[in-house]
Amino acid sequence: MSQKKPVTVRDIADAAKVSRATAARALNGYGYVGDDTAVRVQEAAARLGYRGNRVAQALRQGQMPIVGFVPGDIQNPFFARIAHDLDGALRPTRHSLMIASSEESIEQEREVVDSLRSLNVRGLIVAPASADDTGHLVALVNEGVPLVIIDRMARDVPCSSVTVDNEGGAREAISYFVSNGHRRIALIHDDSRIVTARERLGGYVDALTGHGLAVEERLIAVSQSTVESTIEAAIRLFSQPEPPTALLTVDSLMTTGALLALRSMGLSVPHDVSLIGFDDFDLATFTDPQITVVSQPVARIGAQAVKLLQDRITGTGEPEATRFPTRLIIRGSVGKPGGQPRR
Amino acid sequence: MSQKKPVTVRDIADAAKVSRATAARALNGYGYVGDDTAVRVQEAAARLGYRGNRVAQALRQGQMPIVGFVPGDIQNPFFARIAHDLDGALRPTRHSLMIASSEESIEQEREVVDSLRSLNVRGLIVAPASADDTGHLVALVNEGVPLVIIDRMARDVPCSSVTVDNEGGAREAISYFVSNGHRRIALIHDDSRIVTARERLGGYVDALTGHGLAVEERLIAVSQSTVESTIEAAIRLFSQPEPPTALLTVDSLMTTGALLALRSMGLSVPHDVSLIGFDDFDLATFTDPQITVVSQPVARIGAQAVKLLQDRITGTGEPEATRFPTRLIIRGSVGKPGGQPRR
DNA sequence: ATGAAAGCGCTAACAA
DNA sequence: TTGTTAGCGCTTTCAT
Numbered sequence A, B: 001m002s003q004k005k006p007v008t009v010r011d012i013a014d015a016a017k018v019s020r021a022t023a024a025r026a027l028n029g030y031g032y033v034g035d036d037t038a039v040r041v042q043e044a045a046a047r048l049g050y051r052g053n054r055v056a057q058a059l060r061q062g063q064m065p066i067v068g069f070v071p072g073d074i075q076n077p078f079f080a081r082i083a084h085d086l087d088g089a090l091r092p093t094r095h096s097l098m099i100a101s102s103e104e105s106i107e108q109e110r111e112v113v114d115s116l117r118s119l120n121v122r123g124l125i126v127a128p129a130s131a132d133d134t135g136h137l138v139a140l141v142n143e144g145v146p147l148v149i150i151d152r153m154a155r156d157v158p159c160s161s162v163t164v165d166n167e168g169g170a171r172e173a174i175s176y177f178v179s180n181g182h183r184r185i186a187l188i189h190d191d192s193r194i195v196t197a198r199e200r201l202g203g204y205v206d207a208l209t210g211h212g213l214a215v216e217e218r219l220i221a222v223s224q225s226t227v228e229s230t231i232e233a234a235i236r237l238f239s240q241p242e243p244p245t246a247l248l249t250v251d252s253l254m255t256t257g258a259l260l261a262l263r264s265m266g267l268s269v270p271h272d273v274s275l276i277g278f279d280d281f282d283l284a285t286f287t288d289p290q291i292t293v294v295s296q297p298v299a300r301i302g303a304q305a306v307k308l309l310q311d312r313i314t315g316t317g318e319p320e321a322t323r324f325p326t327r328l329i330i331r332g333s334v335g336k337p338g339g340q341p342r343r
Numbered sequence C: 001a002t003g004a005a006a007g008c009g010c011t012a013a014c015a016a
Numbered sequence D: 001t002t003g004t005t006a007g008c009g010c011t012t013t014c015a016t
Helices: A009-016 A020-028 A035-048 A054-061 A077-093 A106-118 A135-142 A166-179 A194-210 A227-238 A252-264 A298-314 B009-016 B020-028 B035-048 B054-061 B077-093 B106-118 B135-142 B166-179 B194-210 B227-238 B252-264 B298-314
Strands: A066-070 A096-099 A123-126 A147-150 A160-164 A185-190 A220-223 A246-249 A274-278 A292-295 A321-324 A327-329 B064-070 B096-099 B121-126 B147-150 B160-164 B185-190 B220-223 B246-249 B274-278 B292-295 B321-324 B327-329
Touching: A009 A020, A009 A035, A020 A035, A054 B054, A066 A077, A066 A106, A077 A096, A077 A298, A077 B077, A096 B096, A106 A123, A106 A135, A123 A298, A135 A147, A147 A298, A160 A166, A160 A298, A166 A185, A166 A194, A166 A246, A166 A274, A166 A292, A166 A327, A185 A194, A185 A227, A185 A252, A220 A227, A227 A246, A227 A252, A246 A252, A252 A274, A298 A321, B009 B020, B009 B035, B020 B035, B054 B064, B064 B077, B064 B106, B077 B096, B077 B298, B106 B121, B106 B135, B121 B298, B135 B147, B147 B298, B160 B166, B160 B298, B166 B185, B166 B194, B166 B246, B166 B274, B166 B292, B166 B327, B185 B194, B185 B227, B185 B252, B220 B227, B227 B246, B227 B252, B246 B252, B252 B274, B298 B321
Parallel strands: A066 A096, A066 A123, A123 A147, A147 A160, A160 A321, A185 A220, A185 A246, A246 A274, A274 A292, B064 B096, B064 B121, B121 B147, B147 B160, B160 B321, B185 B220, B185 B246, B246 B274, B274 B292
Antiparallel strands: A292 A327, B292 B327
């Protein structure tokens, strides 16, 4: 059985004995329409179950009522939350949200951006997989496509952005470690989120040197933002002769991975290793002890992104960069150094 | 600055000095096209950066290369995972996935289904918010829209579905409680997912009576599938004079809520209360003790849904119901009853 | 092998 | 106030 033919303006125009133009006017409530005519049309529409064809409308107007969202990974609770907020903020504007994850791959990001572009979406909200490989995003802006970048920066893309103070957050975390007596402080960060990672790395280096501590290559590990990859990175880090006594991870998936790795190595938190994670998450309060985190104002990011996108769509003013502060939430995963790792 | 005019077939036809028809043929590789002409067209397309207009194509063919997905809540890790898998399974077919959450509201489900419908999506994958209020889904099927229902059943909708053996899973969980000596076994389930909940409830009742135990109203609580709502439900349950000694929850968000509630009441797992959750999740292995769960083969659900949807799209055979088995993963959250709740 | 032309469903400029 | 008409970009007969 093939799809039934949907009812069109023509159908309801015929039913209401008016022209298609009049029917369209009555349906969309613009221009001059006689009261009784309007009623007749509305009735016919209701009776026949007229639904309108957004594709035809979009072709006519050159734009789909859709906003594209390109997260790094929809399974990351951070992005799932943002997607949820975006959807909610967009609904009153009668736009749909189309989510197409880049899976943290720059090739796939190019692909999905292109795909969204060919759909004539109204605008794009992207968490760039790379900070440097941004040609496709620049092209977007040059073509006049409204674009807002979130969570991460992208070099030389003249568009609005919503990010958090990664550097300050990392600095605060490191200072907290130092004030607890730690000297060998490790960092696991995510290469793909280059700028974000670079900023958090920057804060790390900054704080360390600020406290007169050396920055050791061997204490800085790179991992993908997945639980599995982070487990490996953490195991490498803590298998060294003089392992770190403290660890900062840059997102919640990585914090989860670190936790699993430490447990598998028989290292207890915070007795053997102190831990701070970037980005607060459910899990953080379920572990024993609970995890100290650098939290981001995640609830505000989606709303702000939509606001900035709307400004872009209506052409209001210049691109605008929003940067939210972070907050160190102290729980129980940081202690004094000195526990002996058991083998 | 407004959007630049994208290049159209007409542009490349002009550039290659052929008609639009020929250009289209060369671009899409069908019909007869001279070899040299084809090359000229391809070159022109590449040079001008032709991208095609999926909206116009869709209008022409009556369908958008999009599959709609309506989860109950994209923030639920279960659905986030499914969305991820769906996206991956769809990509090779050159279809995009459009996610529009129902937020577990039947009104919103109707709204987003309608919205997706007016976009002429190729097919729909829905986790119905209600098992009984299914008129809009039935209408969809009658109109010939390919539809696959996942996770939950919906009464009287003649379409394919992918679900798990909720009843068997619940039965197995309850039997495990009973074999550990429990007699007062509580259930918190989700009213909105009526059939799923009913099935899990069915398994609960079945197992209880099978073991010669009475089914007590006061041990069955209804909650929404959110952490907050479940906390309240659990507190009500365990504030009774003779509180339950064991608890089964029907999804991971609810398990999380139960855990938080028990902790806030000073009840320890499994000393005071034994706990089993439906649906395995990260958190389950981070708590101390780890949580025993009824796991679903989540990795297979998305792939199977896409397969069934494709069958529907190509009109292959009749609608088909897939039901996956569950598996009880025994960890440490079930003990013998007899601990005294502390106040 | 190629071109001319129609039309998907809709909206809006223009006419009446 | 309403109708006529053109055309968004594309594909696909049908003719050449």
